[in-house]
Amino acid sequence: xxxxxxxxxxTNDDGVTAPGIRALIEAVAPLGKVVVVAPxxxxxxxxxxxxxxxxxxxxxVDIFEGIEAWQCSGTPVDCVKLARDKILHRKPxxxxxxxxxxxxxxxxIIYSGTMSAAxxxxxxxxxxVGFSYLDYSFDADxxxxxxxxxxxxKKMLHSExxxxxxxxxxxxxxxxADFSGIxxxxxxxxxxxxxxxxxxxxxxxxxxxxxxxxxxxxxGNDTDVWALENNYASxxxxxxxxxHYKLKQQLxxxxxx
Amino acid sequence: xxxxxxxxxxTNDDGVTAPGIRALIEAVAPLGKVVVVAPxxxxxxxxxxxxxxxxxxxxxVDIFEGIEAWQCSGTPVDCVKLARDKILHRKPxxxxxxxxxxxxxxxxIIYSGTMSAAxxxxxxxxxxVGFSYLDYSFDADxxxxxxxxxxxxKKMLHSExxxxxxxxxxxxxxxxADFSGIxxxxxxxxxxxxxxxxxxxxxxxxxxxxxxxxxxxxxGNDTDVWALENNYASxxxxxxxxxHYKLKQQLxxxxxx
Numbered sequence: 001x002x003x004x005x006x007x008x009x010x011t012n013d014d015g016v017t018a019p020g021i022r023a024l025i026e027a028v029a030p031l032g033k034v035v036v037v038a039p040x041x042x043x044x045x046x047x048x049x050x051x052x053x054x055x056x057x058x059x060x061v062d063i064f065e066g067i068e069a070w071q072c073s074g075t076p077v078d079c080v081k082l083a084r085d086k087i088l089h090r091k092p093x094x095x096x097x098x099x100x101x102x103x104x105x106x107x108x109i110i111y112s113g114t115m116s117a118a119x120x121x122x123x124x125x126x127x128x129v130g131f132s133y134l135d136y137s138f139d140a141d142x143x144x145x146x147x148x149x150x151x152x153x154k155k156m157l158h159s160e161x162x163x164x165x166x167x168x169x170x171x172x173x174x175x176x177a178d179f180s181g182i183x184x185x186x187x188x189x190x191x192x193x194x195x196x197x198x199x200x201x202x203x204x205x206x207x208x209x210x211x212x213x214x215x216x217x218x219x220g221n222d223t224d225v226w227a228l229e230n231n232y233a234s235x236x237x238x239x240x241x242x243x244h245y246k247l248k249q250q251l252x253x254x255x256x257x
Numbered sequence: 258x259x260x261x262x263x264x265x266x267x268t269n270d271d272g273v274t275a276p277g278i279r280a281l282i283e284a285v286a287p288l289g290k291v292v293v294v295a296p297x298x299x300x301x302x303x304x305x306x307x308x309x310x311x312x313x314x315x316x317x318v319d320i321f322e323g324i325e326a327w328q329c330s331g332t333p334v335d336c337v338k339l340a341r342d343k344i345l346h347r348k349p350x351x352x353x354x355x356x357x358x359x360x361x362x363x364x365x366i367i368y369s370g371t372m373s374a375a376x377x378x379x380x381x382x383x384x385x386v387g388f389s390y391l392d393y394s395f396d397a398d399x400x401x402x403x404x405x406x407x408x409x410x411k412k413m414l415h416s417e418x419x420x421x422x423x424x425x426x427x428x429x430x431x432x433x434a435d436f437s438g439i440x441x442x443x444x445x446x447x448x449x450x451x452x453x454x455x456x457x458x459x460x461x462x463x464x465x466x467x468x469x470x471x472x473x474x475x476x477g478n479d480t481d482v483w484a485l486e487n488n489y490a491s492x493x494x495x496x497x498x499x500x501h502y503k504l505k506q507q508l509x510x511x512x513x514x
Contacts, residue, residue, distance in 0.1 A: 209312050
């Protein structure tokens with residue numbers, strides 16, 4: 001490998017055996033040296049969870065031809081932390097996460113293990129991006145998501161980006177001929193309206209399954225939800241300074257304790 | 258109860274039996290009707306995780322005199338979702354989370370179950386606040402944190418706040434006479450520098466414990482870390498629109514795919 005070769009850390013939240021991570025590896029392999037560190041089991045909805053109370057396991061796996069790959073017993077965030085400290089012993093040039101089986105647009109970013117893994121790398125100052133495909137199925141056709149992942153990753157590797165740059169990219173389910181391109185967006189003001197499915201176990205005791213319906217209250221045409229509905233892949237630049245500066249200013253002038 | 262009585266949802270991430278939640282209940286009980294829904298086991302570091310793959314259990318408990326209280330088998334975020342749908346059947350007037358045993362300032366908000374529970378309520382449009390005390394010990398003296406929690410919650414209940422208002426409040430370990438008051442702050446640009454403690458199990462196989470050191474790279478005197486070091490309780494208003502608008506603008510003008 002040439003001294004200029006980029007090191008690309010690949011992770012996800014669906015687990016190392018999910019078709020989406022294989023698609024992502026194929027998409028970015030031509031761009032540098034790929035190292036995979038991903039959960040050994042599905043970790044959807046884990047948000048930015050880390051493992052504190054139990055120790056972590058890390059095992060090398062041989063499932064991607066010619067690619068160094070590890071599976072970890074922890075969360076997506078644990079994978080990124082371990083990758084840097086115990087496998088790479090340096091910061092990778094980029095961290096790519098996904099390709100997630102299912103959407104992570106709008107408020108879903110908060111719950112997403114895919115995006116939390118990418119955010120963890122971004123906090124470390126590593127340019128990072130999460131990719132999610134709006135097709136949940138195991139045998140989804142990843143042709144378009146792979147093209148988008150390749151294009152965005154290549155662009156990021158060859159651009160001057162501020163430290164901590166983080167992108168949330170979602171890809172619509174659309175025929176190649178109908179694809180509108182990649183659009184820079186803001187996070188839509190949309191959310192889940194949840195109800196719990198209440199059931200009784202064989203002993204008569206209640207238990208609950210989370211269910212929900214997605215509601216978009218945002219009519220803007222610059223949101224990720226709008227872009228996806230109009231056959232664009234959405235790219236939202238993401239920050240992790242959660243300070244609400246406008247409200248801060250208001251409180252400073254109006255609130256006394 | 259009078260028709261004007263406020264409904265206060267109390268939750269946490271240390272679990273329903275932690276001393277901190279008892280302190281919080283005592284702090285806010287004079288302000289309205291308190292309902293407690295909290296995890297049945299410690300959930301620190303769970304971030305914004307939700308439970309998808311297994312059903313949830315919810316059981317009423319009788320551990321706080323005269324207070325309706327429930328324990329849930331899920332994460333802090335699950336507790337808030339279940340509280341609204343299955344226990345309150347309405348939005349509470351406020352959601353208070355904590356008092357966490359340990360700090361949740363700066364980037365720690367991202368990993369914090371305490372703050373994620375409060376954020377979940379804020380996403381639902383409920384004014385919400387998380388309280389964290391910089392004393393980790395089981396027998397910490399919660400006198401000052403209780404005073405701060407009472408003051409902030411009362412102020413929030415009697416103020417016109419934008420929908421989705423969310424505060425991250427941290428309280429220093431300091432004698433009452435040395436306490437500087439409550440200060441509105443921004444999130445410090447600080448983070449954990451992690452290393453993993455590598456050990457071998459009785460079978461000779463490696464395992465890893467997460468350890469880390471906290472580094473504050475932010476020299477501003479308007480941050481939560483600065484405030485806490487100067488004997489203030491820090492109050493950071495928090496947003497959950499993670500769009501990086503400045504970078505978005507830059508990409509829109511400079512990037513083509």
